Amino acid sequence: MNRLIKSGLMFGNLVHVSSPALVERYNRALKHLTGKTTQLTDFYIDFSGFSPEIGFELDDTLYLNHAGVNRQFILLTTNQKTAPLLEAKFSTSRGILRQFIEENEDALFALTARDAVAGELVNSVYDMSSPARLFDIRRITIEADTTGGAIRQAQKLDTKVAQFLNDQDAWFDDVLISQMITLAGETGDVVRNPIKLKEMSFDQRNYWTDHFGGIYLFQDVDHPALITGGDKAILNDLPIDHVFDLSERNRIARFLELNDLAEPIVKARGVDAGAILRQKMDFILVDALAGQGVPIEGRSRTDMRRLAREHAGKLPKEFHALAALVNWAENGGPWPRITSEHPAYFYTLRAAAHKDADLINMLLSQLTSKDIRQLFICHKPLFYELYQHWPDEKKDYVVEFLRNEYQIDKVGARKALFGREAPMEDMVARVGPWGAVRK
Incomplete structure (x- = not known):
């Protein structure tokens, strides 16, 4: 694999973490999420904050993705959105993380200037004990905060500011004012510079997963089906009518055509x-x-x-x-x-x-x-x-x-x-096995 690595075709465009401050932030987030820390002072991370070097150190390539579900992430910089996502167990994970960063880029830029942001892609499934569990994955919600709880503290401050503004006796409430001052010292001015991350959830109905030999699951189409690159024999009693393996070319072609x-x-x-x-x-x-x-x-x-x-x-x-x-x-x-x-x-x-x-x-x-x-x-x-x-x-x-x-x-x-371009004026309708041929 050295040819690929040297050519930037494998582990290319990872984010280098080398400064003591960033390493310390990463360790706080890693401890917060997993209870573990790294002794490395120089490593590279992918889109989610996963580091191949730390995976080797911990002898666990899934240290941010336990059991291959509910992927966790550590953001040290919004520049991670251009990095690849390694050890992906679901095809939707990178798109979800990218949309989360893009929708919250300003807030994340401000937050990561002071601390790491740690979070998780949460669904209701915590293990992949059987293929039937794939059908329990319906919606992915992102939960995230800094390791110091800046967003949680900002929410508390928002509540107290609202109380202060709406309660006519709040000017005389020394305890409330003291609490606001203390929280503001941790979060900054949330009135002028709100610290909020949009609550984001994503439907996950059509996707690929690395589990069970590699499975393509299509539920949100007119004619649902599951296509496996692994052993079809282990896929029994699933709540879907059509299950194919890659050798069933006619059935896969028909599935693509019908949908x-x-x-x-x-x-x-x-x-x-x-x-x-x-x-x-x-x-x-x-x-x-x-x-x-x-x-x-x-x-x-x-x-x-x-x-x-x-x-x-x-x-x-x-x-x-x-x-x-x-x-x-x-x-x-x-x-x-x-x-x-x-x-x-x-x-x-x-x-x-x-x-x-x-x-x-x-x-x-x-x-x-x-x-x-x-x-x-x-x-x-x-x-x-x-x-x-x-x-x-x-x-x-x-x-x-x-x-x-x-x-x-x-x-x-x-x-x-x-990609898709504008229609060509002289485009000829062609079909054959793909439809009716006319030249």
Whole structure:
């Protein structure tokens, strides 16, 4: 994994904690949340305040996420919102934390100037003893305060200020005035500079979880289903009618179609479908040739085409099907019949425009794991797991590609792959296995 770390593709953009003051604040928050402290004087933290170094020190990578539920967090700075979220057990956690920071940024900036903010993503589930427990997770509420209780104290001061203003005899209440002065010394002027965090709750109905081998649960759709990347046999007696594993391609394709969750890339508006499909072909080509004694690192597009011609007999069905689709889209070639049973089918899709697009792209990346770019963007835990078993030639190619082709313009790459642009006036309705073809 050293290639990834050195290239900033793993543990990249973490926040460095090195000053004694910040380390001391972190330890107060850690003690407050877990009863533990660190002896380290220099470490890095992710979005939630989790540190891989402290996880190693404590021999507990879930020290802020006990049992993988109700994730806790420590905020030393609002800059943590640009860091990755490590050891994520639910796909919704980062989005919830990011929205919490953005909605409360001014208050959090003021609070973290003096103390750490510690909190928790709270739901009613405290263990994952069985898959049925996933259905008890319905709403996530954020609870947070500084380790010194600044928000709690500010609420007390607000109450006493209101009492002082509304009670005609309050001017003569020396005890009330003394309490207000004491609290104001701890919180500052809450009248001019209110210290409040918005009460925030989030529905969690459609999500991915790392539990039980990796599960995609879709409850808030017209046709609910659960899709597992693990052992379907352990998923008995669940309160949902449809349970699939990743081998049931027809049923997954039908689920996506019935709920309008995915669209064919060649039908997507405002994208260069041919360029996207050709890049997927390169990734499939590299996967097929890596470890076969064929040099693949640093190859140009012309070189990749030559390799494809020379080794056509070694290339899988996915490559040839995508080549035929590119030929149809760009050169008016014959329509390739690519049904959901075909191994290339899910390579031809991306999420449609809806609130769960990221979740669908995550599912599609697991179904098309040879597409290393989409896998890295949408499903990093699986990317890191699979990376360990790739031949060195593929590892070198992947690191070089992601460093030179993706990292230099992450926003542009994601927009090109998944973003939505204004409709093109000359857009042709295309269908085939994706609908009715008209050219």
